[in-house]
Amino acid sequence: MNKPMNKRIIIGILASVLFMEMMDSTIINTAIPEIAKSFQTNPVNLRFAVTSYLLSLAIFIPISGWAADTYGTKTVFSNAIIVFTISSIFCGFSNSLWEMAIFRALQGFGGAMMTPVARLIMVRVFPPHELVRATMNIFIPALLGPVMGPLVGGLITSYSNWRWIFFINIPIGIAALLLTYKYIENEVAENKTDADIIGFLLIGTSLSCFAIAMESVGETIIPAALLKIILSVGIIAFIMFIIHAIQYKDRSILNLQLFKYRTFRFGVIGNVIAYISTGGVAFLLPLLFQLQFGLSPAMSGLLIAPMAVGAIIMRGISPKLIKKYGFKRVISIAPLGICFSLLAISFINKESSYLYICLSCGFLGFFTILLMSSNGPMIYVDIPKAKSANATSLDITIRQFSAGLSIGFVSYLIIVFLNNLNTTIYSIDGIKAFHYTFFILSMIILIQILVSFGLKKQDGEAAAKGSK
Template identity: 40%
Template sequence: MQLKALPPQVLIPLIVACALFMEQVDSTVIATSLPAIAGDLGEDPVALKLALTSYLLSLAVFIPASGWAADRYGARTVFRSAIVIFTIGSILCGLSSSLADFVLYRIIQGMGGAMMVPVGRLVILRSVPKSELVSSLAWLTIPALLGPVFGPPLGGFITTYFDWRLIFFINVPIGVLGVFLATRFIENVREEDVPPLDLKGLILSGAGLAGLVFGFAVLGQEVLVPQWAALAIGASGAFFLFLYVRHARVTPHAVLDLKLLRHGTFRAGVVGGSLFRVGIGAMPFLLPLMLQLSFGLSPFASGLLTFTASAGAMAMKFTAARLLRRIGYKRVLLANVFLCSGFIAINAAFTPLTPHWLIASLLLVGGFLRSLQFTALNALSYADVEPAEMSRATSFASVAQQVSLSFGVAVAGLVLETMRASRGEVGVTQGDFSAAFLVVAAVSALSIFFFIPLPKDAGSSLTARKPDLDDPRSEVPPD
């Protein structure tokens, strides 16, 4: 079948999925290869959390401008440019020779990803009717989820039998394909009347988020930054965020529109979802490190275990919409948050003697439940957003997602640092990992307090059928 013969609600999501696939492969490959990268660069494996947080933080800093850039210059133009920047950053990562180089090039990747994924998602949200949104995003999700499925074993295989640097060059052919397909099939949608970019807000929010997350991430890393300096960086970030809140209240077109929080569903999805993602963000950092440093597995063996979580997530995408219609959106969120947090916490009980089939089975079920929660959370975020607010909402929600994921890595790293510092030892132990899993699981569970106040019919506007107050339904975009 020729691509032109595919309907837009299928073709456009598949094209955007090329970008998502590239990003997901990259992030999951890196997580599996962190110990090997640390060894080659002569760094502490825990310090390599900066490779994850720097990328996620770069996303958070530059995402706020993505909606404005797409409105001003056209979605296709921004989408293609972002793929090119991301691909160049990938090549540079493969050529890096120190931790400083690696972190810098990950920031460049983040600059591309900041525009690539949100703008691609915005193209779909503007091009597809709400009644077709779930089916369209299903086409988007399936290829995008292949990245996390193939990433860990692929990265582990390359790292174990070849060189970790080769994993970054995988993005090159995918990036070329994405640019070609976007040029050929995506319309350069732009807004006629675009307000000026809130440059002051972009600087304040960027400095605030960067300071807060980076300061938190380097706590305990005395070799990199003294403790007092880490605390000062974090405090300055909090101060800049305070200034941004004051600025946003009196600015008509703030780069992060805090007025969107007036929507109860958006507020619950973004704030509650951010707490939930802290635990999820820590998993790709903690699990490969534990399997390789504590259990003694090779990167390939580690990847063959961790990919099962993504396989479970992929399986859920085929049934999530039906479950949300049948069980109810609010009920799913309330019950599933405890199940998901429990499956994060259960990693604390793993030992080198735990059968691998049992670990893989639990990760599979945990990924299945996590995917259901993500689908519901995204539905919540966009359920009541007006069309004119969509670009600002996607930027806001994307920033919140990336910041919470980076905080997950930072929290997990801080627990590991604190635990080994309390013993006065250099290496990390199984008990350190167990403590970290329990802490991030507890943080994820706290998100329930933002779901309890939701009305029964929350998110019902995303279904084509008339909502029934006794049978709330929701359908929505993937994470």
């Protein structure tokens, strides 16, 4: 088989695995009411099943780069697929909230080893002039995962059983595993380093404490005094990790020295802003449609589906836009489209037509993919190949924690507005809390425009010319 065909197959493997992993971050959203009935618990409590997955991703992603360098990309990637697939089966057979949370955390561990190593395989297989095109083909489908998750979850929940939202991972996992064994090489770093256990414990403790603090907002599960202690431990651990990372430099589990590369620095900051402003939308809209409008899981999923359609359309356009206008201009214009789309969504009410809702969601998906498909390649264009493992671990850790932060952030906003309005999420006035939240998100994305001022016109020029 010729080399180009091998690359196409590798693209297919990585794209399908990343799509599966990222879709699982949101596929549970539209199924939450039905799962809650099965577990005989409050639907709000199912939030722990969502966040345990994201928290596990954020904690274990930092060690994935070291694991890939030490044991080889193929070894780590294939075993991650096995763990993810088996834990998906356990999730499907769960009979309680805590069983679900535990198995979702295990699923997140598999995803933590799977996603960064997939990026590492990509940057090692494809040269810089092919990187933009490869990124589009691999990560655009992956970015569709969180958007399509509510649709797939809603359809399965309405016409079958919610347990199948996890069982559908089985054939994808088996096929990806077999192709991985055949087509992906097991690359091991020439200069292996010892595991940074201290750094891993510090950043793991910090992220865990921050996540627990975010999820406890508006809840009485954890006493306020204990919550303050947890947050304080998280802050102290984070400060200690920064000091540790500065001292260890390239040996740190998260190499903060990478921020000296300007394109990496601004690309990461841009992604954080993008995730915070758009990452919680797929979480909010199913709640709005089902709790406020009384729609079925399938219908709420269908109304969100235009996000995926808009993203697919942009997939074919974004490489040409980047090639013609460059990264800087695209990154500075795309946030305006996202802002407009979020403002449109903030006016959705029970009387809104399906056409208006679909167009608003479609434009959001369209411009979100344009921004992320620009920030994504920008992060890696100036990173030396020898530091690609460190870059992928740091990049994905920040992405995943930002995704979790976005859900915690929008949940916090909803709770604050509901309390100020002295109403509940089920009441007529509760829709105002959604409107105010979407408005704030539309303002946050405009910060990205200020960040783009730090880029130069020629940044990523070689990679941009490689996009077709």
